[in-house]
Structures are given as structure tokens and as C-alpha cells.
Amino acid sequence: MADVARLAGVSHQTVSRVINGSERVAPATRDRVQAAMRLLDYRPNSMARALVTGRSRTVGVIGFNTTLFGPASTLYGIEGSAHEAEYLTSVVSMPEVNRDSVLLAVERLRRHNVEGVLLLASESSAIAALAPVSRELPLVALEAEPIHGIPTVTIDQYGGAVSATRHLLELGHRRIAHIAGPAGSLEAQLRLAGCRDTLAEAGHRLPAGTGFGDWSAGSGYEICVRLLEQDPDVTAIFVANDQMALGALRALDEAGRRVPADVSIVGFDAVPESGFFTPPLTTIHQDFVAIGRRGFEALRDRIENGDGPATHQVLEFELLVRASTGPPPAGA
Amino acid sequence: MADVARLAGVSHQTVSRVINGSERVAPATRDRVQAAMRLLDYRPNSMARALVTGRSRTVGVIGFNTTLFGPASTLYGIEGSAHEAEYLTSVVSMPEVNRDSVLLAVERLRRHNVEGVLLLASESSAIAALAPVSRELPLVALEAEPIHGIPTVTIDQYGGAVSATRHLLELGHRRIAHIAGPAGSLEAQLRLAGCRDTLAEAGHRLPAGTGFGDWSAGSGYEICVRLLEQDPDVTAIFVANDQMALGALRALDEAGRRVPADVSIVGFDAVPESGFFTPPLTTIHQDFVAIGRRGFEALRDRIENGDGPATHQVLEFELLVRASTGPPPAGA
DNA sequence: GGTGTCCGTGTTATCGCTCACATAGTAGGG
DNA sequence: CCCTACTATGTGAGCGATAACACGGACACC
Numbered sequence: 001m002a003d004v005a006r007l008a009g010v011s012h013q014t015v016s017r018v019i020n021g022s023e024r025v026a027p028a029t030r031d032r033v034q035a036a037m038r039l040l041d042y043r044p045n046s047m048a049r050a051l052v053t054g055r056s057r058t059v060g061v062i063g064f065n066t067t068l069f070g071p072a073s074t075l076y077g078i079e080g081s082a083h084e085a086e087y088l089t090s091v092v093s094m095p096e097v098n099r100d101s102v103l104l105a106v107e108r109l110r111r112h113n114v115e116g117v118l119l120l121a122s123e124s125s126a127i128a129a130l131a132p133v134s135r136e137l138p139l140v141a142l143e144a145e146p147i148h149g150i151p152t153v154t155i156d157q158y159g160g161a162v163s164a165t166r167h168l169l170e171l172g173h174r175r176i177a178h179i180a181g182p183a184g185s186l187e188a189q190l191r192l193a194g195c196r197d198t199l200a201e202a203g204h205r206l207p208a209g210t211g212f213g214d215w216s217a218g219s220g221y222e223i224c225v226r227l228l229e230q231d232p233d234v235t236a237i238f239v240a241n242d243q244m245a246l247g248a249l250r251a252l253d254e255a256g257r258r259v260p261a262d263v264s265i266v267g268f269d270a271v272p273e274s275g276f277f278t279p280p281l282t283t284i285h286q287d288f289v290a291i292g293r294r295g296f297e298a299l300r301d302r303i304e305n306g307d308g309p310a311t312h313q314v315l316e317f318e319l320l321v322r323a324s325t326g327p328p329p330a331g332a
Numbered sequence: 333m334a335d336v337a338r339l340a341g342v343s344h345q346t347v348s349r350v351i352n353g354s355e356r357v358a359p360a361t362r363d364r365v366q367a368a369m370r371l372l373d374y375r376p377n378s379m380a381r382a383l384v385t386g387r388s389r390t391v392g393v394i395g396f397n398t399t400l401f402g403p404a405s406t407l408y409g410i411e412g413s414a415h416e417a418e419y420l421t422s423v424v425s426m427p428e429v430n431r432d433s434v435l436l437a438v439e440r441l442r443r444h445n446v447e448g449v450l451l452l453a454s455e456s457s458a459i460a461a462l463a464p465v466s467r468e469l470p471l472v473a474l475e476a477e478p479i480h481g482i483p484t485v486t487i488d489q490y491g492g493a494v495s496a497t498r499h500l501l502e503l504g505h506r507r508i509a510h511i512a513g514p515a516g517s518l519e520a521q522l523r524l525a526g527c528r529d530t531l532a533e534a535g536h537r538l539p540a541g542t543g544f545g546d547w548s549a550g551s552g553y554e555i556c557v558r559l560l561e562q563d564p565d566v567t568a569i570f571v572a573n574d575q576m577a578l579g580a581l582r583a584l585d586e587a588g589r590r591v592p593a594d595v596s597i598v599g600f601d602a603v604p605e606s607g608f609f610t611p612p613l614t615t616i617h618q619d620f621v622a623i624g625r626r627g628f629e630a631l632r633d634r635i636e637n638g639d640g641p642a643t644h645q646v647l648e649f650e651l652l653v654r655a656s657t658g659p660p661p662a663g664a
Numbered sequence: 665g666g667t668g669t670c671c672g673t674g675t676t677a678t679c680g681c682t683c684a685c686a687t688a689g690t691a692g693g694g
Numbered sequence: 695c696c697c698t699a700c701t702a703t704g705t706g707a708g709c710g711a712t713a714a715c716a717c718g719g720a721c722a723c724c
Contacts, residue, residue, distance in 0.1 A: 088440070
């Protein structure tokens with residue numbers, strides 16, 4: 001910076017003014033300074049600036065299964081939004097969700113002076129762990145429970161589950177099972193609750209022993225195999241995400257049950273591949289990227305304008321009816 | 333820091349020594365300082381430290397399709413490794429790969445004083461754009477061509493394609509088609525070349541008009557539909573990734589062609605879902621997480637030990653034979 | 665022509681830390 | 695018992711920027 005100032009024949013402060021786009025600089029001077037900056041390939045040192053302003057213009061993201069389509073897409077949305085606002089995104093991916101790992105992640109981010117943190121985890125334990133932190137550091141939780149005064153952005157998981165279940169009821173199904181996500185996950189709980197409540201309203205109930213998977217195709221497969229043994233009369237299964245639904249599809253195929261002629265399947269998430277499953281999967285679409293964008297905006301608002309009351313944004317979902325659902329077999 | 337020093341009755345320099353684990357501190361003093369730090373909930377300011385040491389302990393990652401399983405997993409590997417080395421990972425996800433977007437991304441990261449950059453893109457144009465930058469900033473490219481003296485970490489794409497193609501030849505297939513990835517992608521090119529060369533060696537050749545997809549299931553579907561029209565005698569298709577293979581599976585199903593009885597399919601990547609496709613997909617497994625880890629290690633080495641000659645690491649792949657491949661139909 | 669006001673620019677302090685060097689005390693060798 | 699050598703700690707400078715304030719000159723107004 002001193003070099004630039006010297007070359008342009010001004011003081012370092014004037015250079016600083018040019019960098020920061022201050023009004024109080026004569027156009028001629030501004031041009032001279034900019035020319036000097038270009039000539040010297042000068043790049044302001046963000047660390048020095050951050051030190052004096054106390055602002056790092058960096059936000060942290062804490063994620064877990066970031067290799068999954070959902071979180072990866074949300075991260076993409078966050079990054080896109082952050083980019084536009086000239087923030088940098090720092091990611092911490094933990095292999096497992098628990099109190100300690102969340103605290104470790106946030107500590108790591110704080111040490112690097114992030115200005116705020118986005119939590120990408122629906123485990124209520126993760127949010128609970130961060131509740132005290134949120135008083136010192138702006139925090140927004142995505143796909144999370146609106147508790148502890150932490151702002152959240154989610155889609156209407158419960159509503160999506162209701163919609164999926166209604167779809168099956170409307171097709172005439174009566175014996176409907178659910179393959180749930182991890183028991184500790186709020187999303188999984190809401191999807192289960194939405195399904196159960198909707199069935200109850202219609203005078204039906206979930207078969208006993210709903211299995212809790214881990215979102216993976218493998219777990220969906222295993223749970224479905226068990227389900228078919230325990231309850232061969234099931235004519236429809238609402239599966240808590242598309243990957244597990246794929247596993248269920250595989251299990252049904254191996255069991256010789258046709259989809260949707262014998263059993264209908266509904267998934268959740270609408271991953272891009274789901275339209276190419278055999279058969280193409282009926283599922284609930286949620287806009288992960290939008291969640292990320294909204295999440296970042298909410299965080300930025302808290303960073304720049306301080307704590308207001310915590311907002312809880314709920315985005316819309318969409319039922320995508322494809323070929324994996326149809327009326328139950330005549331005999332059922 | 334001054335507060336800690338005062339409370340512990342030492343100078344700020346001694347506090348600094350304790351923070352940095354210097355040897356030259358009496359155990360009693362160290363304890364007193366640590367107690368003071370805990371009491372005051374003191375956290376060293378990384379920006380000040382970065383300013384004076386000139387080290388931000390942050391690396392940048394430039395990615396494109398980071399919502400895909402491969403890049404997302406690699407990112408996960410990078411982050412894990414970076415975490416262990418106490419580096420922070422900052423991600424920039426660009427919507428498209430081209431010279432400008434790559435340069436923009438790297439500029440953004442440099443402005444935030446990252447110490448090095450990992451490029452997650454197999455497009456040679458992206459690497460070419462960064463070649464000049466790599467002389468000023470440590471850089472490692474993943475899944476990329478070893479050019480311009482930039483270190484790389486990849487798996488043996490060509491070898492994987494050879495292995496996949498041989499597998500089909502050994503099963504007795506003679507009319508083998510390929511569905512390729514984007515023409516600009518090095519991975520796609522190598523997979524295509526490996527397939528073509530292996531066929532040529534065996535005295536066969538690729539049917540004319542190999543389609544170039546965009547890695548998505550949808551593109552795989554469309555290319556396969558076209559392929560089946562143009563070349564109905566094909567008995568096997570090697571598809572450049574699993575998502576496109578899923579699309580191909582769908583197209584075959586709709587065309588009434590059974591897999592593997594009528595047509596065999598081999599994918600590439602071994603995404604976790606591929607074992608649950610209908611039928612489970614024969615594919616080439618590559619360890620994306622390991623690529624990320626190795627990539628970070630290589631970058632760290634360059635950051636901390638300066639430029640040596642550029643290393644090019646090639647990791648092993650593995651052919652996973654599942655149910656989507658079998659001998660060609662008797663008539664073929 | 666004096667004076668207040670605004671504009672463009674410069675001067676100095678400061679952010680929180682590490683580095684290089686200074687210094688006091690302690691121990692060991694002859 | 696002196697000198698060297700090393701240990702534990704302190705002092706002051708400076709990293710590269712911004713903030714706060716100071717200052718000279720041009721202009722307008724009375």
C-alpha cells in the first residue's frame with residue numbers, strides 16, 4: 001500500500017479511500033491511484049483490514065453428511081449468496097453429529113474469526129449444543145427446529161409428509177407403511193409425524209415397528225426387506241428420502257413385488273436421479289439451494305443489523321407424482 | 333491478551349509463548365497463564381496473528397458441480413485433512429467452468445489471503461487459466477491433467493475405462509457403445525479414450541456418434557434413447573458415470589430391453605446408490621475422499637515447504653462387478 | 665475583505681499479535 | 695569465585711490496513 005501511495009504521489013490514507021470507494025477523492029487522484037494499484041498488481045491485505053475493522057467477512061458452515069445431495073446443494077446455495085454479498089464461506093464437515101463435535105466445529109470457526117455460523121443439521125442435539133453460543137455469535141440453523149431463539153430456515157417437512165400420505169390415501173391405499181430417517185433427526189421425526197397423523201385422521205394407522213434408517217439406500221433396503229416379511233399386506237410405503245426409497249425399490253424388486261402394481265412408493269427430496277429410478281419415483285420436491293440462500297441472507301441480516309427477534313422461515317414443497325405410485329391391487 | 337497477561341502477572345509475550353506452545357516457559361507460569369485464559373474465555377485473534385505471521389492457515393477450494401457426489405466427497409476429504417492440520421477450508425462454487433469464472437474465483441480467494449488453492453475441475457480450460465497464478469500461489473488440481481507444472485491428484489481414469497471395457501469384452505460382447513461425459517472434461521476424455529483404445533486393441537470399434545452428456549441422469553437417458561435407435565445391435569454400454577448409467581437403465585427399461593439379458597451396462601464412480609439400481613450397477617469405484625485428502629496434503633506440502641517439482645499422484649480404482657453385466661444374448 | 669463551510673488530502677494512533685532482541689537470574693566448569 | 699551458557703521473561707517495533715482528526719485551499723456570502 002505504501003508503494004502504491006508513493007507511486008501515485010499521495011498518502012496511504014488516500015489509497016485506502018480509493019479502495020473503499022470513498023466519495024471524498026478527486027477523480028484525477030482516484031485514477032492515478034487506481035493506475036498505480038494495477039501497475040503494482042496491488043491487492044489489499046484482508047487480514048490487516050479485518051484486524052482493524054473487526055470484520056472478517058467470512059461466515060462458517062457446519063455440516064455433517066455434506067456428501068449427500070441435500071446438504072451439498074444447500075451449501076451451494078449458501079456459497080452463491082455469500083459470494084454476492086462478498087463474504088467468504090468456510091466449511092467444517094464433521095463425521096458425526098453430537099454435542100462435542102458441534103462445539104468443536106464452532107470453536108474452530110470462532111478461532112478463525114468467522115462473523116457468523118450456519119448450522120446444517122436437523123439433529124436437535126446439535127442445536128441445543130449451540131444455544132449458548134448463539135448469544136455471542138450470530139447463528140442460523142437450517143432444516144432445524146425453531147428452538148432456543150435461533151433463527152431457522154426449513155421447508156414444511158410435516159406438510160410434505162401429509163401431502164405424500166394423502167396422495168397414497170387418495171389412490172385408495174389403506175395399509176401404508178413408513179420408512180423413517182434417523183430417529184435423532186428432526187426432519188425424520190416430522191416426516192414420520194406427518195404420515196402418522198394423516199393416517200390417523202383417515203382412521204388408519206402405521207403398522208407397528210416402523211424402521212429408522214440412516215438416509216442411505218442400504219438402510220432403506222434392509223428396512224424394506226424386514227417390512228415385507230412382517231407385514232406382507234402393505235400396499236404402499238412412504239419413505240423418508242429418495243435414497244432409502246431406492247433401496248426399498250430394490251428390495252421390492254427382489255421380493256418379486258411390482259411397483260406400483262403391487263406396492264406404491266413415495267420418496268422425499270426429489271434428488272435429480274429420482275426421475276430415473278425404476279420406476280420413476282413419486283416424491284416431494286424441496287428446494288435445497290433456496291434454503292441455503294435464505295439461510296445466508298438471514299445470517300447476514302443478523303451480522304449486519306444485530307439481533308432482532310428470531311425469524312423462522314418455512315419454504316414450500318411440491319409433490320411430484322411420477323410412476324412409482326398407483327392404485328392398490330384389486331384384491332387388497 | 334493484555335488482560336490475560338495482567339491477570340497472570342506476566343507480559344503479553346509470555347502469553348503469546350504459552351499460546352504457541354513454546355518450550356521456554358516455566359510450567360508454573362504456563363499453568364497460571366492457561367488458568368487466566370480460561371477464566372477470561374480468551375480466544376487468540378487469528379486475524380492479528382495472520383497479519384503478523386503472514387499466514388492465514390486457510391486454503392481455498394474452487395469447485396463447480398459441488399452438489400454432485402464426487403466433488404462433494406472430495407471436498408469432504410479436503411476438509412477432513414485440513415481440519416487435522418488445523419487449516420480452515422474456504423469454498424467457492426462457481427455455476428459454470430470457464431476462464432473468467434475460474435479467475436474470478438481465485439481472485440476472490442486471494443483477496444481473503446488463502447495460502448493455497450485446490451482446484452476441483454477436470455476441465456483443461458480451468459487449469460490453463462490458473463497456470464500463471466500457480467507461480468504466485470500454491471495450487472493443486474484434482475482430477476486434472478498434469479500440465480503447466482501444476483501438481484495433480486487423480487485416479488487412473490484411463491485404466492478404469494480399460495478395465496470396464498475389458499470386463500465387457502471378456503463377457504463376450506463385441507458391439508460395445510460408450511456414453512461419454514462433457515467433451516471439455518478430461519475425465520470424460522480419458523474414459524472415452526480408454527474404452528476406444530481397448531476396443532481397438534481387440535479389433536473392434538466404437539459405434540459412430542458417441543454422445544457427450546453432462547454427467548446427469550437426464551443426459552444419459554437421452555443419449556441412450558438415441559443410441560438405441562441408431563444402433564439397435566449394441567449389446568453393452570460403458571457409461572462414463574453412474575448417474576448417466578441410471579438414465580441409460582431407464583431408457584433401456586422403457587425400450588423393453590432387459591439388463592443384463594439384452595444389454596449390459598457398466599458405470600463409473602460407484603456412487604453409494606449404484607448398488608441399488610435396477611439392476612445393481614457394475615461400476616468402477618474411485619475413492620473421492622482419498623483424492624481430497626491427498627490433494628490437501630500435496631497443497632500443504634507446497635505451502636509449507638515451497639515448490640518442489642510438481643508431483644502427479646494417481647490413485648487406484650476398483651472394478652465392482654454387480655448385476656448389470658452378463659454375457660450377450662445368444663443371438664448376438 | 666473577512667469568515668464560515670465544504671472539499672480533498674495528510675498525520676497519527678490503533679487493531680492484537682509475533683519477532684528480534686535485551687535482561688535478569690541460575691547453574692556448571694575451571 | 696569468576697566466567698560462560700543457558701533459561702525464563704520482558705521490551706519495543708512493526709505487520710498493513712482503517713479511524714479520527716487536522717489542515718490548507720477554494721468558494722460563497724455578507
